[in-house]
Amino acid sequence: MLSITKTIIKTRQASIALQAATDKQIKKTLNDLAAALLQHSVAILRANAKDVAKQDAANPRTDRLLLTPARIKAISDSIKKVSRLPMPGGKSLDRRVLKNGLKLQRITTPLGVVAAIYESRPNVTYDIAALCLRSGNACLLKGSSEADNSNKAAIKIIKQVLTDNGLPADAVNLLPSARETVNHLFTATKYIDVIIPRGSNGLIEYVRKNSLVPVIETGAGVCHVYVHEAADLEMAANIVVNAKTSRPSVCNAMDTVIVDRSVAAEFLDILAPGLKEKGVIAYADKTAYAVLKNKLTVYKATAKHYATEFLSLHCAVKTVSGIEEALKHIQTYSTRHSEAIVTSDKKLAQQFLRTVDAAAVYHNASTRFTDGEEFGLGAEVGISTQKLHARGPFALEKLVTEKWIVEGRGQVR
């Protein structure tokens, strides 16, 4: 696997050359890439068809792998959007003159080399490449073997556009999809600045466990909506149904609804039809089970259910004596992604927003809004569930590091 090490080093060298690229050059490159996607859509679809043919059509994963003319158009549009975002590097964060006359500046600069490890969606290849180029970073892409043909078609187009625009072709490299590839990334601390795993918990755990290169984790969300006794119960039911069912397979979907026991019967009566209509299956504690049993498919909940990110139309239901118990439940099971309270008690809402330790905390709104585009940050690499560097939507603005520039006239200490 000497060739992988070589590719990693070439990508590092390209990242240095990339620093000399002008803003205009990068904008044009991204626009050209957006156009090239449409122009080469037949070749892209043909490569993708080879990948899809190997899969079981009935498996929902196959749909994630599939490209269509409409999906290619959407990727192309998204690249155009990224091209219009401002370069996050070169921003002055701080500027001061010290007593000894030293002139200090703290500026943002590209990270250097970003490595992404992801699963079958072929759009990720284009998305990460576009975000990295826009922020002046070179990138190493490691997709899954299922998308091999699609990714190879993508990288061919990307490299051609880079070359046509006078940028180093090695600024974006696709690595072999074989699993052992990742081990070469994990030890390349001299050449790679950050590794971003996108996908299942298993993948993220594996990367966290084995990488010596700093990792930004994106993903897993065990998210709660807490319905307080002073909530507008219609609003609460509407929020819970939306948070659970509008897109159950994503990380900001609700997993557990928590409700004050004093309003549990009334609230669950209002909630049940909405969940039933969408085909939701619930795991409820004793109190909630008694209310729900004739209104919904419902099973008894165990601790395991409360710790589960369902990514499906399943959810857990928990009744509590009040906010203290609700906060304790969230503290125990939350993965610190997105947490919501529904209440008309403003003081209590503030307590919740202040106390809950999560990337995004909501009052009277659905957890489904945790997203770079929704928050107005533009396309995102993922939702970070850790606390360092980037928390919540991990967008362009965080694909940079800082650097202190110190200018003197011979000062010594």
Added chain:
Amino acid sequence: MLSITKTIIKTRQASIALQAATDKQIKKTLNDLAAALLQHSVAILRANAKDVAKQDAANPRTDRLLLTPARIKAISDSIKKVSRLPMPGGKSLDRRVLKNGLKLQRITTPLGVVAAIYESRPNVTYDIAALCLRSGNACLLKGSSEADNSNKAAIKIIKQVLTDNGLPADAVNLLPSARETVNHLFTATKYIDVIIPRGSNGLIEYVRKNSLVPVIETGAGVCHVYVHEAADLEMAANIVVNAKTSRPSVCNAMDTVIVDRSVAAEFLDILAPGLKEKGVIAYADKTAYAVLKNKLTVYKATAKHYATEFLSLHCAVKTVSGIEEALKHIQTYSTRHSEAIVTSDKKLAQQFLRTVDAAAVYHNASTRFTDGEEFGLGAEVGISTQKLHARGPFALEKLVTEKWIVEGRGQVR
């Protein structure tokens, strides 16, 4: 080692209670701690004497372990200084109203629990505790067994002051100094938000390799001063002598001086007496060796020397054909800590400052300035040599994470 896990969990709980502390309360706690150090200095010195008695007095490490009345005064003053720094949490970074009416705020909040793993200096216990309290974080401290008695005396005083001020005593906990303690920290991803290793490269490597909790690396600096042919050679010699000799044991000290071959003989002639006077021993390439051999203790340099952080009065000397070769040498051997150029060519200086990938880059100044206090940021946890979250002096302002607060009126997606 069940007790360690219990201590970790109690520290997490204390971190939640700590959020309720007022700014005034924390300020007073730190001032009381500063006073308590002076008040209990006899007990502190007595405990420290037990630690020192076990060591070889001739070993320079013993001096690092030693406390004196003057050193206790300095620690006390430093705590007072930290008490006056502003709380970095609760700052609004962003505030916007989305089209759908959602009110968005991004604020800074304490990280939660910070774990520090460090070596023999007993002041670190007080420093980290003070910085963590000031930023609203609880902390877990793991010192070395050499400083066991000193650290136990410290934690006793700290806990008493916390309790007297109505803060949870578990907000600062000292862990057993046995090496296996750290393994309990590495897997506590649910309870610890960041681990900061302070000390030798070996320690930092070990933590990076084994921790599942995110790590901020501080430390290792292979730092260069590049003397360009258009430099004021007297200024350059003054900077090199200062960068190498003013405190050779620290990470921002210079390791290699690089000089353009066109001025190498002239420059090294000026430089040699200054280095010789301080007892510097050099490892030089062929060209530099020929100039230095009768003026200084000098040996032939190998690649190993260029990759060494000396932390002593040794240094390497390299001659180059010009800036391109200098940049290439730095790119190969730098640990991205602090890098300097000395030149009167402003355009070339800008190229160096822009191109060199390091936490701090200097023009016409000594690398020794890379320090939180010097940069006006206040006391620091260490100098971060990685690119995520904190880069360069890792001070109070970076002991926070972010949180999105979203307030709605029932919005769903």
